[in-house]
Amino acid sequence: MPRQIVLDTETTGLSAENGDRIIELGCVELLSRKLTGNNLHLYLNPERDSHEDALKVHGISNEFLRDKPKFAEVVHDILEYLRGAELIIHNASFDVGFLDKELELAGLPPLAAHVDGVIDTLAMAKEMFPGKRNSLDALCDRLEVDNSGRTLHGALLDAELLADVYINMTRGQDALLIMDETANGEGGVKVAAVDLSRLVLPVLLASDQELAEHEDLLAQIDKSSAGKTIWRTRAEAQKAMP
Structure with missing residues (x-):
């Protein structure tokens, strides 16, 4: 510079x-x-x-x-x-x-x-x-x-x-x-070259309460869309596979 x-x-x-x-x-x-x-x-x-x-x-x-x-x-x-x-x-x-x-x-x-x-x-x-x-x-x-x-x-x-x-x-x-x-x-x-070899990213896991709240939210969205959410349709398709 x-x-x-x-x-x-x-x-x-x-x-x-x-x-x-x-x-x-x-x-x-x-x-x-x-x-x-x-x-x-x-x-x-x-x-x-x-x-x-x-x-x-x-x-x-x-x-x-x-x-x-x-x-x-x-x-x-x-x-x-x-x-x-x-x-x-x-x-x-x-x-x-x-x-x-x-x-x-x-x-x-x-x-x-x-x-x-x-x-x-x-x-x-x-x-x-x-x-x-x-x-x-x-x-x-x-x-x-x-x-x-x-x-x-x-x-x-x-x-x-x-x-x-x-x-x-x-x-x-x-x-x-x-x-x-x-x-x-x-x-x-x-x-510019950036050396990322020493970079350590922390992994923050969701708590049991956060996981439960997440599942509850997904269930509410799935209910309001009459079971047409993409994660529901994909899950059902995977179950149907031999």
Whole structure:
């Protein structure tokens, strides 16, 4: 299983194309579907003020960000952390769009050139829960992930919550099936080998009371069908055989 990074950003507004910038980046690492503690959390000076509506969402003041590093000053550290990983992002087009714009401003290739791929948990949720609310808060409630500490949006906290949500959404998917790349690059699926030689299944025998209740139920069914139940007809046929 590839190294996975659950990623979230906070921004000055909603449009990277119109000049909005990233002000916070939060990432948590998953190895074999377990949090490693190798996180990346940065506040960034966006060189502009946040929109009033954005401030209400993340609560990060313009003054707080004044002395923080600019994205271009830490971009190589960010890319080194993300390099080769599979990213897990909720509403991925939003965060990827902002990251691509920041990389463009730094004179670097887009995000896809540095990572192994992106999983959009919003797209996953829409497929799993069609017609339902699929915000991060809604998914936390539905999947019983504790988000009681989330009063404002914060990139690191949201990434940690999303990691729990993703693990719950995909629980059991990799138990017996593993993805495999064929020689020509086409994706295939193969069944993982499972050693059953040491598996001992307990045999639970019915009690006398359970057997009697079973026979009574069969008799009631047989009576209501006028003796035409399959076990009665087969039993009579076997008796008639020489």
